[in-house]
Amino acid sequence: MxxxxxxxxxxxxxxxxxxxxxxxxxxxxxxxxxxxxxxxxxxxxxxxxxxxxxxxxxxxxxxxxxxxxxxxxxxxxxxxxxxxxxxxxxxxxxxxxxxxxxxxxxxxxxxxxxxxxxxxxxSDDFGIPGVRDNALFLEHRAQADRFRQKLLNACLRVNARREKGEVDATLPICIVGGGATGVELSAELVNSARALSSYGLEGFDPDAFRITLIEAGPRLLPALDEKVVGKVTQELRDIGVDVRVNTMVTQVDKDRVHMKDGTDLPATLILWAAGVxxxxxxxxxxxxxxxxxxxxxxxxxxxxxxxxxxxxxxxxxxxxxxxxxxxxxxxxxxxxxxxxxxxxxxxxxxKGQTLPDFEYKDRGSLVSLSHFATVGSLMGNLMSGKLSIEGRVARLAYISLYRIHILTVHGWLRGMAQLIAGRINRVVRPRLKLH
CATH class of the missing domain: 3.50.50.60 (FAD/NAD(P)-binding domain)
Known part of the structure; x- marks a missing residue:
């Protein structure tokens, strides 16, 4: 047969x-x-x-x-x-x-x-002049690697200038887009800046980073509850990020971002993370x-x-x-x-049968601000209203998202082995990847 x-x-x-x-x-x-x-x-x-x-x-x-x-x-x-x-x-x-x-x-x-x-x-450049030519993006690994290399080179330049006596030498970084990518990158960069002095950049002061996060809308993270967003915004400002909402970018040059209100912002690194x-x-x-x-x-x-x-x-x-x-x-x-x-x-x-409609269930949103804080809302439309969480509970929930991803990709047996190996690697490997 x-x-x-x-x-x-x-x-x-x-x-x-x-x-x-x-x-x-x-x-x-x-x-x-x-x-x-x-x-x-x-x-x-x-x-x-x-x-x-x-x-x-x-x-x-x-x-x-x-x-x-x-x-x-x-x-x-x-x-x-x-x-x-x-x-x-x-x-x-x-x-x-x-x-x-x-x-x-x-x-x-x-x-x-x-x-x-x-x-x-x-990312959607909204037709804004200069974005595609002058900004960096985080859509796949090659772009992330490129950003890291440019970041390290810029840090080395600032460190060299400070060692020569330019104590006010700084590294201005502009991130456009107040979604999860922009918010989380802002916090992660602050964390990295604080670790750099332990990696041979003795002259590098964490305050050398000048991070500005720009959002065209009235607030960051529109998917999150307004109360939670308020905490995120305040936390970012507390760790030194200049958060600007209701700020529309009109042009991006190689080393400068222009705003609709007529102001402009010098920037050594420009990361575009707005829209999809x-x-x-x-x-x-x-x-x-x-x-x-x-x-x-x-x-x-x-x-x-x-x-x-x-x-x-x-x-x-x-x-x-x-x-x-x-x-x-x-x-x-x-x-x-x-x-x-x-x-x-x-x-x-x-099998030639009628296909069901897709049903989307909003399970909420979580945002990690590196080691500083984790906040979010759970369940979404699975319950009346949203349950706001923060601290350890939010951190555990955020980590569980990655664990679910690993188990989905590798299956339970290999997935658990991967998670254990990843945990060991985080303990034994350097805190920052500088190559």
Missing amino acids: AQTPKKRIVVVGGGAAGLGLVRKLAKNDRYEVILVDRNRTHVWKPLLHEVAAGALDPNQDEVGYGGHAVRWGYRFFQGALARIDRDRQVIVTAPLVDEDGEVIFEEHEIAYDILVLAIGGV RGESGVPGYSDLELSRLDRVVVRPTLQSVTDDRIFAIGDCCHCVLPGQERPVAPRAQAAQQMADHLLVAIDKLD
């Missing part, structure tokens, strides 16, 4: 949602699962601010796609999505080149029965319907409104649920819930 051919499921994007999805899909003998990503390794995006500040060595926490694929029974292909041919049901990846620009292999075609787009998003939109190349991928922010428009089932065989999850997905006016927010917890939904949806699509 002839064996029923396996359905080929191609997942483009190996972020937290995509990586966890392929691991679980590969357990089903009816599927052949292929993960496509432009990188060879994965680092959990909420940790990138720690990588950027030197507080985390990404080599200890990254996941190699190749080894992970062998372990869990799916295939990994390195490549960047170039276009989708819906008529032929194939994706085309761009040529892969090395650091010298030499081609490793030419563009490649991969056929699919079901396609899942989990390509994430990028689809990548600039998304409109050229295919004829899929996109939102005004170049995110794939999907039905409540998470299927593209253009093609039932194509799903989109995470930051690249524009999903307006029944009874809602706004799309599901581009947050890590939403991406993970979408990935879990697809395990059911793909099974039903394969």
Whole structure:
């Protein structure tokens, strides 16, 4: 008796949602699962601010796609999505080149029965002049590594100037965007500044950092309760961060940020962490319907409104649920819930059954201010009102998010081993990564 051919499921994007999805899909003998990503390794995006500040060595926490694929029974292909041919049901990846620009292999075609787009998003520059050319970003590990190197070089320059007698030499850093990335990076940089004097920079005073956090809206962290945000704002100011709300940026130069009120701010390092939109190349991928922010428009089932065989999850997905006016927010917890939904949806699509609508459950938000404080709200719409937490309870809840991520990616046995190893590494390795 002839064996029923396996359905080929191609997942483009190996972020937290995509990586966890392929691991679980590969357990089903009816599927052949292929993960496509432009990188060879994965680092959990909420940790990138720690990588950027030197507080985390990404080599200890990254996941190699190749080894992970062998372990869990799916295939990994390195490549960047170039276009989708819906008529032929194939994706085309761009040529892969090395650091010298030499081609490793030419563009490649991969056929699919079901396609899942989990390509994430990028910060929205809102069309502001100079942002793309002069600001730094924290969207993937390479950018975090670049920020850390620039930060270290700038610190060395300031330290050298101070040792020569310029006691007022400072390092101005401007962070634009008062969401979780901007807030957490601000606090992590203060923590790093306080540790630098123990790493050979004897002339470096922590007060040399001049960190300014700019938010265009009326307050930081719009997803959090106003009372909690007040505590976060005050804590940041107490540790020396200049927090400016209701401040709109109009132009970014190489070493200066200009504001709408006519003032400008000198800055050696400028980090842009405002808004989320689809990548600039998304409109050229295919004829899929996109939102005004170049995110794939999907039905409540998470299927593209253009093609039932194509799903989109995470930051690249524009999903307006029944009874809602706004799309599901581009947050890590939403991406993970979408990935879990697809395990059911793909099974039903394969069996010719009606697909359920995605249901988003807001489980609250947590923000860690390095070693200074952790605050947040739990449960969200799972209970009447929000439960504000802070201190040790909030810290434990924040840490548990990473633990859940590790267990999702590696499974229980390897996940627990990874967590234990990570704990040991944090004790024995240097406090800062300065290379």
